[in-house]
Amino acid sequence: MTAVMLTVMVVLLVLGFPMMIPLIAATLLAFVAFFPMMPMENIIQQMIGGVKPTALIAVPMFIFAADIVTKGQTADRLLDLVMRFVGHVKGGLAVTAAATCALFGAVSGSTQATVVAIGGPMRPKMLQAGYKDSFVMALTVNASDIAFLIPPSIGMIIYGVISGTSIAELFIAGIGPGLMILVMFSAYSIWFAYRNNIPVQPKSDWLERLQAIKRAIWPLGFPVIIIGGIYGGIFSPTEAAAVSVAYALILEVLVFREVSLREIPDIALSTGLITAGVFILVAAGQAFSWVISFAMIPQAIIGGLGLDGAGPVMTLVAISIAFFIGCMFVDPIVVILVLVPIFKPLVTAAGLDPVLVGTIITLQVAIGSATPPFGCDIFTAIAIFRRPYFEVIRGTPPFIFMLLLSSALLITFPQIALFLRDLAFR
Amino acid sequence: MSGSSPSDDGSPDGRRGLVGSLLLRPVAQLDRVIAVIERVILSYAILLMFLNTIGNVIGRYIFGQSLYFSEELNQFLIVMVTFVGVGYATRRGRHIRMSAFYDQLKDKHRKILMVLIALGTGLVMFWLSWLAAQYVMSVAASAKVTPALRVPLYLTYLWVPFGLFLTGIQYMLTVVRNLTEPAVYISYEEVDAYEEIDTTTAGAGEDRS
Numbered sequence: 149m150t151a152v153m154l155t156v157m158v159v160l161l162v163l164g165f166p167m168m169i170p171l172i173a174a175t176l177l178a179f180v181a182f183f184p185m186m187p188m189e190n191i192i193q194q195m196i197g198g199v200k201p202t203a204l205i206a207v208p209m210f211i212f213a214a215d216i217v218t219k220g221q222t223a224d225r226l227l228d229l230v231m232r233f234v235g236h237v238k239g240g241l242a243v244t245a246a247a248t249c250a251l252f253g254a255v256s257g258s259t260q261a262t263v264v265a266i267g268g269p270m271r272p273k274m275l276q277a278g279y280k281d282s283f284v285m286a287l288t289v290n291a292s293d294i295a296f297l298i299p300p301s302i303g304m305i306i307y308g309v310i311s312g313t314s315i316a317e318l319f320i321a322g323i324g325p326g327l328m329i330l331v332m333f334s335a336y337s338i339w340f341a342y343r344n345n346i347p348v349q350p351k352s353d354w355l356e357r358l359q360a361i362k363r364a365i366w367p368l369g370f371p372v373i374i375i376g377g378i379y380g381g382i383f384s385p386t387e388a389a390a391v392s393v394a395y396a397l398i399l400e401v402l403v404f405r406e407v408s409l410r411e412i413p414d415i416a417l418s419t420g421l422i423t424a425g426v427f428i429l430v431a432a433g434q435a436f437s438w439v440i441s442f443a444m445i446p447q448a449i450i451g452g453l454g455l456d457g458a459g460p461v462m463t464l465v466a467i468s469i470a471f472f473i474g475c476m477f478v479d480p481i482v483v484i485l486v487l488v489p490i491f492k493p494l495v496t497a498a499g500l501d502p503v504l505v506g507t508i509i510t511l512q513v514a515i516g517s518a519t520p521p522f523g524c525d526i527f528t529a530i531a532i533f534r535r536p537y538f539e540v541i542r543g544t545p546p547f548i549f550m551l552l553l554s555s556a557l558l559i560t561f562p563q564i565a566l567f568l569r570d571l572a573f574r
Numbered sequence: 575m576s577g578s579s580p581s582d583d584g585s586p587d588g589r590r591g592l593v594g595s596l597l598l599r600p601v602a603q604l605d606r607v608i609a610v611i612e613r614v615i616l617s618y619a620i621l622l623m624f625l626n627t628i629g630n631v632i633g634r635y636i637f638g639q640s641l642y643f644s645e646e647l648n649q650f651l652i653v654m655v656t657f658v659g660v661g662y663a664t665r666r667g668r669h670i671r672m673s674a675f676y677d678q679l680k681d682k683h684r685k686i687l688m689v690l691i692a693l694g695t696g697l698v699m700f701w702l703s704w705l706a707a708q709y710v711m712s713v714a715a716s717a718k719v720t721p722a723l724r725v726p727l728y729l730t731y732l733w734v735p736f737g738l739f740l741t742g743i744q745y746m747l748t749v750v751r752n753l754t755e756p757a758v759y760i761s762y763e764e765v766d767a768y769e770e771i772d773t774t775t776a777g778a779g780e781d782r783s
Contacts (some may be wrong), residue, residue, distance in 0.1 A: 164676035165691050166669035168660075172698055189709035192702070196734060199656045200649045208620055208655065383631065390627035413617045416624075420616030424659020425668055431656060479670045520683060522674055 149181050150448050167482050171432035175439050182435055182443040185277055191435045196436025199427045201309050201546045202386055206422040209389030210300045213370075213396045214256035215415045219407050220400035222367040223265035226251050229364035236351035239334075239341030241277050245270040245284075246291040246333040250326060253295025254371040255392075257302055259517060262292040267532060278346045285533055286543030289525045290551065293514035296480075297326035300389065301373055303513050304506060306430060307484050310437065311492065313502040315385045316378045320572050321507045321565040323375070325558055332550045366399050379572050426481055433485025446490045455494060463498040464559045467505065468512050472555075475516020479524055483513065507565040508558055515551040520544065598750070605747065605762070608740065612662040619651045619658075643722045649718075650730045657737030664744040667760035684757045688766070689749050696745030701783070703738035710735055 155521055156177060157170040175191060217223070230244045232252065237243065249266050256262060267288035274284045296303055299319035308315035340346075352360070377383040383391060400407040407415075440446060450456060455466055470491070474483035488509070495505050517523045520541045529540050558564050630644040641647075663669050678685055714728035748760035760766040 161672055162675050163691065164671050164673050164687065166664075166671045166695055168669065168699060169695055172702065176701075178699075187708075189705050189712060192709040192734065193759050196653055196731060199652050202648060205623060205648050205652060208623060208652070209627065212620060219676070297710070387627060387631045390624055391631060393624050403702060413621065416620040417613055417617040420620045420655050420659055421663055421666065421668060423655055424616070425663045427652065427656040427669055428660045428663075429682045472698050478672060482670075522672065 149178070150445050150452075151428055153177055153445075155456035158507075161478065167479060168428050168432045171429065171436045171482070173483070175432065175436045178443055178445070179319050179438045182439070185265070185315075191439075194435040194438045195431035198431045203305060203309050203315055203384075204430065206300070206386040206389040207302050207426065207540055208304050208419055209386065209393050210257045210302060210305075211422055212416065212419040213389065213392040214258045216393070216396040216400055216407060216412075216420050217255055217367075217370075218265055219411070220260050220396075221404045221406050221417065222255060222370075222396075222399065223252055224269065225360075225364045225367050226255075227266065227269060229360045229368075231349075232352040232360040233359045235349040237338070238348055239338035239346065240349055241270070241274050242279065242283075242337030242341065243334045245274065245287055246294075246330055246337060249288070249291035249387055250294045250298055250330045253292075253298040253326070254300075254374065255354050255367065257295060257298075257300035259292045259295045259296045259514070259525055262295045263288055263525055263528045264532055266292065267529065271533060277349070278344070280339075280344070280543070281535070282539060283340060284534065284543075285529055285540050286547055287333065287337065289523075289529045289540070290518045290544065290547035291330075293518050293551075294326050294333075296510055296514035296517070297322040297329070297507070299323065299378070300385070300392075301510060302426075303510050305385065305494040305508060306481060307488060307506045310433070310485065310488050311502055311506065313506050315574055317503045317569050318387060318506045318510075319375070319378055321513070321569040322510060324564045324568055325507060325511055325554065327558070328564055329551065329554050332554060333547070336546060336550060358455060366403055369395060369399075371382060401441075402547045428484060429479075429481055433482070436486065437489035441489055441492070449490055450494050458494060458498060460500050461559060463491075463494050463500060464505070464508055466494070468508060468559065470556055471509050471512035472516050472519070475513050475523065476519050477522050480517055483516070484509065501562070501566065503569055504565055506560045508555065511551075511555055511558060515548065515555070518544065518551075519548055601747070605743075609662070612658055612665070612740075615658050616655060616662055619655045623648055623651045623655075639652070645670070648718050648721045653730065654733045657733045661737055661740040661744055664741050664748075665761055665763055667764035671756075681758055682704060685752055687762065688758055689752050691744045692748040692752070696742045698740050699742035699745060703735045703742060706731075706735035706738055714740065 153174045154229075157174045160170040160173055161167070176188075179186070179188060179191060214449055227244065227248045230247045234240045234243050234247065245266060248270070249262050253259075254261050254266055256265075267285075271281075271284050271288065275281060295301075299322055301319065304318040304322060305315055307313065308318050371393055373395055374388050377388045378385055379392065397412070401409055401412075453466070455463070458466065467487075470487055471483060474487060491505075495502065517525045520526065526537070526540055529535075530537060533540065626641070626644055626647050630641045635641045676684060679687060710728050710731050713731060714726070718726075718727040719725060720727055720730065744762060748759055751759040751762050757768045
């Protein structure tokens with residue numbers, strides 16, 4: 149039965165059905181096969197229950213904040229700030245792009261918004277400076293995925309809700325690995341600039357730097373609110389999300405005057421549209437997860453893969469591989485919704501810290517989203533940069549190697565993620 | 575994006591014939607009204623969700639009192655956004671799907687596959703909407719009320735069968751559109767074309783059809 153379900157899911161997926169359909173179809177199938185006596189309305193009850201947790205309200209709120217900020221000046225001001233400080237170093241422009249992606253990730257939490265906001269203005273500058281386009285595009289796509297790890301992170305919120313893990317702890321745990329990847333990318337950028345002898349940018353003097361700080365001081369309030377608020381126990385992640393919407397409105401409407409109040413309902417509509425697309429998947433995912441765990445399907449799959457009684461490291465490696473492969477083909481949220489319940493018994497049996505598991509899953513999701521053939525950020529890049537598929541992916545192998553290395557490091561040294569968490573919460 | 579949508583949905587342009595124009599025109603007009611309602615609901619639900627959550631924070635820190643109904647209102651709103659939004663996302667052709675295989679096909683085969691996808695998805699939506707109606711009725715029969723505001727619980731779920739039903743209708747309209755027009759339509763309104771992929775998350779500006 150499990151095999152039939154999986155086959156149906158894969159076939160529907162490959163044919164191009166909307167992603168809610170494979171989830172719903174598998175749920176209906178499993179329901180009919182395993183629980184023919186139960187009323188089928190239970191599926192609806194699960195779907196409604198799936199979108200109800202208060203913690204999930206953080207998702208539309210962070211999307212809303214990102215939508216407002218993307219229309220305004222925040223990204224430009226952050227870019228300028230980083231550029232003033234590292235632009236004159238060899239490879240400085242590339243380091244600027246990577247670091248601003250991480251910084252913007254602390255504002256928005258959406259990788260696609262990050263590709264747009266940072267890749268858009270940085271690519272022409274870098275091309276002009278002499279960087280190869282394949283490098284520029286690969287850097288943008290991969291560095292944007294740091295936004296997955298740096299709080300706020302929509303993937304982490306969804307993982308936290310369906311696995312019952314503290315979202316606040318997940319957020320804090322993502323910072324370490326995010327910064328580690330940023331350091332790796334920066335080092336590679338500098339090496340690349342030396343090797344290709346890319347000229348450096350003029351050095352900014354301290355007056356210019358001071359002005360850049362002044363311009364960026366407002367946008368820098370986002371990480372302070374989100375990370376500081378959650379770290380300090382002032383807000384729940386959901387509240388922090390609403391506060392960052394308020395902050396984004398104050399910034400772009402009142403201070404920068406880049407967004408007018410009349411545009412807000414339209415922006416909210418766009419947020420509602422994206423939210424609905426994600427939440428119908430969350431709803432279907434909840435019904436799916438409920439039915440398969442009721443039918444003990446995860447245990448069957450884990451047994452079938454020979455993973456029964458796997459130790460912690462083995463479990464983490466298996467999870468990493470499954471999520472990495474999954475995200476190469478399918479939207480990350482769907483992968484989280486399908487695989488987290490499947491691996492749940494294994495994680496519990498191995499006695500793993502669910503925060504560590506969540507961080508590793510988020511990292512894999514980030515890697516998979518930037519990895520050919522079908523990583524979703526590649527397609528964002530194709531659409532924004534208007535370059536063919538093969539040009540966009542040509543430069544990716546070194547980045548994927550670095551990301552895989554960071555997965556190995558994270559599995560070997562969980563403290564990279566857990567150190568800050570323990571500092572804050574233990 | 576509105577450039578791709580035909581400006582007048584009911585134009586009797588011969589291709590569709592008498593049956594099409596007689597049948598489709600009122601449907602198209604009703605559909606436009608529904609689209610406006612969907613837009614208003616989605617947009618204001620998100621704004622209300624924000625005001626409600628931020629109000630709760632302000633209430634707690636400034637007035638020392640949380641909004642007792644805050645959580646419940648958010649639950650109501652997110653159920654509404656999800657199930658009203660499914661239909662709207664369908665209308666806008668914005669559901670996440672893996673189109674790699676589909677993209678390789680020639681237009682003619684694409685059209686056949688799209689009709690199959692829309693038909694299959696539409697039927698599943700109708701089925702779910704039927705199940706949802708039964709569920710809502712069973713909740714109504716149980717006379718449950720929400721804990722804080724004491725509203726009958728089933729009223730907060732009414733969106734679910736309606737939203738799923740309207741989604742089913744959207745997919746059926748997609749089938750009709752594909753069968754009556756030469757281009758491949760990803761939804762009733764949107765032609766399936768690549769250069770129009772919306773790349774920003776803030777795609778609100780293009781939303782006036």
